[in-house]
């Protein structure tokens with residue numbers, strides 16, 4: 001087996017992946033989760049789906065992945081949102097957390113083993129702030145807020161390649177997101193403001209800053225050094241830069257071995273924005289009737305380090321790929337379940353259905369999906385060609401291939417792997433009626449099969465008709 005390589009933002013190069021675990025079995029993975037102040041948009045999901053692919057590939061390679069994805073349920077935006085809707089912070093964020101979990105399921109993302117809430121991690125956050133104060137990496141301001149002293153952390157800027165600007169050292173930023181003021185001291189603990197949710201601390205009532213949440217949750221659940229930390233490129237600065245500063249100052253150890261960042265998503269070549277009308281949540285697209293797996297494929301099929309230009313035409317093309325995979329799979333399964341074929345048709349070795357080295361090598365190469373997709377489509381074309389000459393052994397190999405593909409890409413092609421007896425019987429009768437040119441009977445039988453939740457696909461002359469379970473938006477007749 002050859003090596004897995006990832007592009008590491010910190011070292012700014014492609015590096016061979018080696019986990020910390022001396023047995024080489026476990027991989028720790030921290031991915032920055034959603035801030036639950038709204039429904040997540042497809043730009044968010046581009047990153048989340050890339051992280052899902054990363055995890056699936058590591059698991060495919062036999063690693064057991066300990067995956068933590070946090071939920072930011074207290075920050076400027078969630079507090080503002082709760083106040084606007086006159087809800088408690090808990091009620092407001094619980095609603096969008098639930099929506100996010102549903103969206104994850106819709107897109108068939110694997111559930112992270114551990115999904116901690118920031119508001120439930122306050123003791124860990126306070127411990128970390130205390131440590132930073134003890135080591136003078138932090139100081140308490142007059143109002144009771146605690147700031148990180150950026151000038152004291154020599155390596156500040158190493159991830160984002162930003163130079164600390166001496167002029168603004170000592171300047172303070174107390175909002176959760178900022179862009180320009182590199183070198184500015186950032187807030188670790190914000191003194192409570194009138195009417196805002198707050199927690200007790202040695203420095204008075206307050207609440208955590210956004211950056212400290214991730215450091216605390218990551219180290220709490222995965223230890224002081226984690227194998228992989230991933231997120232969108234917009235998180236490199238300041239969020240991840242600050243996570244490194246907080247964590248490494250506190251422990252004196254490297255915080256993360258591999259930093260992976262997904263590039264941004266554009267819609268029709270432009271930055272997504274509500275004012276331009278090109279802003280889509282996952283739910284917006286579902287409401288327009290797009291299929292979840294077409295959306296997943298559209299987000300997945302572009303290499304994560306390339307920016308993704310999302311268009312509705314692209315989404316239709318993604319749907320065509322899903323159809324192609326579905327069709328090939330159902331051809332295989334129908335032949336296997338319905339036809340009375342011999343185990344083997346010839347003398348050659350049976351098709352083993354393995355994912356195969358070409359496909360695997362693409363993913364080893366920094367999750368190169370463009371390469372993977374090209375090989376996958378080539379393989380489907382080949383399978384379609386050889387299908388009519390396949391015996392049962394080969395067809396079982398085919399089913400295995402699609403199951404393996406599902407494991408890697410999560411596209412839900414082969415979840416249904418049997419055909420009920422009544423559908424098989426009806427399909428047999430349907431084929432006989434067609435052979436006898438009794439079209440009124442074949443029509444009735446077809447309608448019966450469709451009523452049972454299956455579609456009939458007529459074969460080319462001399463080829464058998466096959467069935468397919470109705471599962472996609474386009475399978476449903478309007």
Ligand SMILES: [Zn+2]
Nearest residue numbers: 032033214239
């Ligand atoms: Zn984070």
